[in-house]
Amino acid sequence: MAPSPTPDPGNGARRLPAGRKAELAEFVAQAGEVTVAQLAERFDVSADTIRRDLDALDADGVVVRTHGGAVSTSAVPRPDTGVEVRLRLRTAAKERIGVLAASLVRDGAALLINAGSTTLSLARALSDHRELTVATNNLRIAAEMSPSVYRDLYVLGGAIRPSAQATFGPVRFAAWSDGPEIDIRCDLAFIAVGAVSVTDGFSTSNVTEASMMSDMMDRAERVVVLADSSKFGRRLFATVAELDRADVLVTDADPPADLRDALTAAGVEVKVASA
Missing domain, CATH: 3.40.50.10470 (Translation initiation factor eif-2b; domain 2)
Structure with a gap:
């Protein structure tokens, strides 16, 4: 897994939703696989907000939603990744x-x-x-x-x-x-x-x-x-x-x-x- 991007301190909660979603998509692409908890902490928003953002990004085909997080569409899946997720990767x-x-x-x-x-x-x-x-x-x-x-x-x-x-x-x-x-x-x-x-x-x-x-x-x-x-x-x-x-x-x-x-x-x- 690639190293996580350096956090941007402070103003995550004040970002416009569209801007946050773009940054969130970039973060997932760099990290490969992330959890809701990691993203909520990284962007200083609630877990429910992150779930809604991930659902939207999944609907747009930008990330693949998983139980508890998301995977980049270009990521190499972990060995325990289920076939339903694998079917949407690469x-x-x-x-x-x-x-x-x-x-x-x-x-x-x-x-x-x-x-x-x-x-x-x-x-x-x-x-x-x-x-x-x-x-x-x-x-x-x-x-x-x-x-x-x-x-x-x-x-x-x-x-x-x-x-x-x-x-x-x-x-x-x-x-x-x-x-x-x-x-x-x-x-x-x-x-x-x-x-x-x-x-x-x-x-x-x-x-x-x-x-x-x-x-x-x-x-x-x-x-x-x-x-x-x-x-x-x-x-x-x-x-x-x-x-x-x-x-x-x-x-x-x-x-x-x-x-x-x-x-x-x-x-x-x-x-x-x-x-």
Whole structure:
């Protein structure tokens, strides 16, 4: 998080509302993520006033309102940020990534798609595809994907995490009767990750999620990792895989030189969905 701007002592309460809102928007943009209490103290106004200002800025698309505060639309979300907020962050980049990733899918293909706001953009971009077989732990995909797109749509079981609107558990299906579990294989696994690093590969914030993502990779002929450029150079708690586990990385901007070289050395094709 960027350092907070130096407070302007004194006359916060005497600012015109429009002026305060402009300064408030700038403050959120610099800080990335703030609470109502922080803003009320910074601008010397009541918490209710700040809430009204944030509601107005959210309606204008300047910030994203969260429970107890706000996030800059360009911020890198914290690992515990819910999917409803993530869906409104870096939306243009995610939409471009989704469209480019969807172009890799042929009609009739079998897909594994993990949870995340970027993979939801992919699912939305598949609207012109037909006869797909889709297995996912992303509950939003099950709700939003048109039946005209798929022949079969399966939701993987496991524990439900409401903030992620996803299930987390083994990548498998039980047989109808007593017997071995049904193994699954797919043409493409689309895996959205939280971080991409030269030294640490692909990572995410949750151990169970990392294990599930790795299992999805193992069951695919080709692995396509989706990550916007804010994920570059980061390392999160749980390692998903080394860079060479991916066949393709779809992103919205060229990776830094060291990461680009590492991806090339690992045999990963980088596809950039430029503006």
